[in-house]
Amino acid sequence: MSQYRTFTAADAVEYAKQFGGVDDPSTLVSAEEIGDGNLNLVFKIYDNQGKSRVVVKQALPYVRCVGESWPLTLDRARLEAQTLVEHYKHCPQHTVQITHYDAELAVMVMEDLSSHRIWRGELVQGVYYPEASRQLGEYLAQTLFHTSDFILHPHQKKAEVARFINPEMCEITEDLFFNDPYTDHERNKYPEALEPLVASLRHDDALRIAVAGLKHRFFANAEALLHGDIHSGSIFVADGSLKAIDAEFGYFGPIGFDVGTALGNLLINYCGLPGLLAPREAADGREQRLSDVRDVWIAFAHRFLELAEAKTTDVAMAYPGYAQAFLRKVWADTIGYCGTELIRRTVGMSHVADMKLIKDEAMRTECIRNAITLGRTLILAADHIEDVEALLARIRQAV
Numbered sequence: 001m002s003q004y005r006t007f008t009a010a011d012a013v014e015y016a017k018q019f020g021g022v023d024d025p026s027t028l029v030s031a032e033e034i035g036d037g038n039l040n041l042v043f044k045i046y047d048n049q050g051k052s053r054v055v056v057k058q059a060l061p062y063v064r065c066v067g068e069s070w071p072l073t074l075d076r077a078r079l080e081a082q083t084l085v086e087h088y089k090h091c092p093q094h095t096v097q098i099t100h101y102d103a104e105l106a107v108m109v110m111e112d113l114s115s116h117r118i119w120r121g122e123l124v125q126g127v128y129y130p131e132a133s134r135q136l137g138e139y140l141a142q143t144l145f146h147t148s149d150f151i152l153h154p155h156q157k158k159a160e161v162a163r164f165i166n167p168e169m170c171e172i173t174e175d176l177f178f179n180d181p182y183t184d185h186e187r188n189k190y191p192e193a194l195e196p197l198v199a200s201l202r203h204d205d206a207l208r209i210a211v212a213g214l215k216h217r218f219f220a221n222a223e224a225l226l227h228g229d230i231h232s233g234s235i236f237v238a239d240g241s242l243k244a245i246d247a248e249f250g251y252f253g254p255i256g257f258d259v260g261t262a263l264g265n266l267l268i269n270y271c272g273l274p275g276l277l278a279p280r281e282a283a284d285g286r287e288q289r290l291s292d293v294r295d296v297w298i299a300f301a302h303r304f305l306e307l308a309e310a311k312t313t314d315v316a317m318a319y320p321g322y323a324q325a326f327l328r329k330v331w332a333d334t335i336g337y338c339g340t341e342l343i344r345r346t347v348g349m350s351h352v353a354d355m356k357l358i359k360d361e362a363m364r365t366e367c368i369r370n371a372i373t374l375g376r377t378l379i380l381a382a383d384h385i386e387d388v389e390a391l392l393a394r395i396r397q398a399v
């Protein structure tokens with residue numbers, strides 16, 4: 001018989017007293033459910049001084065933002081905890097620490113990051129963290145390199161691919177990224193005025209073939225243990241600090257998917273800023289986003305190459321020039337997946353604050369139009385954009 005029950009705040013406090021790793025558990029007295037994501041319950045546990053001490057996160061047996069009509073595997077809590085534990089091993093400075101996990105209850109206890117703020121919230125308000133993009137590139141390079149064939153023994157790699165098989169969560173991505181926005185799906189949501197543009201996506205053969213290729217590589221290319229949903233709402237920032245959370249979509253997939261998702265969210269912000277801030281601040285913010293895109297890629301690629309040079313264990317893959325050749329493919333994937341993130345966040349069901357918070361309806365529609373147009377441009381041009389400077393030029397040209 002399963003022990004699973006959905007936690008109340010009181011259950012979360014009791015659980016934290018037992019498994020929170022707090023010196024004096026009797027000081028833990030209350031909990032607040034603060035989940036604002038699409039899927040799970042998240043409780044902050046407070047002590048008798050009103051200070052939050054640890055976080056307890058529990059998976060629900062369904063998609064929170066939809067309800068019980070969309071059941072979802074509880075095993076996602078295991079996948080999230082194990083992905084974050086694995087990433088923490090390779091990049092502790094930029095990964096939230098998971099201190100306890102329970103499969104039966106689909107619960108994990110983690111480090112409280114109340115001293116940080118969710119990056120998306122800061123980006124929409126125009127608050128700039130100059131080190132965040134470089135730190136994100138570092139997180140991506142360390143976690144993706146150290147879980148790839150460059151370094152893992154082939155037997156270990158295959159065992160890891162099996163441990164992180166994540167079919168139900170991958171199916172959500174497969175549908176929401178690569179199917180829904182390109183079909184007339186009931187989950188899609190976009191301003192009526194954009195119907196002709198959205199309809200044109202469905203009938204664009206070159207686009208549909210490029211998206212099919214990206215989906216095929218998402219199915220087939222087990223290159224590294226991805227975070228699987230590394231958007232700006234899954235990243236906490238503070239002065240000089242960045243921490244990734246929320247890795248329940250973790251599985252072995254194409255490296256460019258993680259890098260592209262990260263860049264895609266910076267570019268959604270780039271497209272939304274004119275509707276969020278006054279003209280001068282919006283222009284400055286857009287320049288910062290472009291330099292963030294450059295910094296993420298450069299930090300990622302430099303560190304990945306450095307690690308490949310120093311630590312590659314496979315004889316064939318260690319041959320001089322191979323890592324550079326591999327990164328050229330990752331670059332093309334990155335641009336393509338970045339484009340699909342822009343489109344799925346504006347045409348599909350999972351909209352984000354960078355667009356939702358734009359008050360003026362006409363302006364919001366224009367910003368969404370720009371994001372869709374940019375997404376399409378990037379998917380179509382992915383194999384032809386030489387380097388990051390050429391990418392920035394394309395973005396400026398497109399919107």
Ligand SMILES: Nc1ncnc2c1ncn2[C@@H]1O[C@H](COP(=O)(O)OP(=O)(O)O)[C@@H](O)[C@H]1O
Nearest residue numbers: 035036037038039040042055111112113114246
């Ligand atoms: N370790 C943490 N410390 C403090 N707050 C957290 C922590 N983890 C999550 N949160 C808060 O809970 C919210 C939802 O968490 P998230 O992991 O994104 O849930 P979901 O899986 O439902 O998307 C975050 O946006 C953040 O505000």
Ligand SMILES: CSC[C@H]1O[C@H](OP(=O)(O)O)[C@H](O)[C@@H]1O
Nearest residue numbers: 037038039063172176229233350
């Ligand atoms: C039906 S899940 C939709 C969407 O929600 C996830 O995001 P988060 O867990 O950060 O709220 C993920 O991006 C999914 O694609």
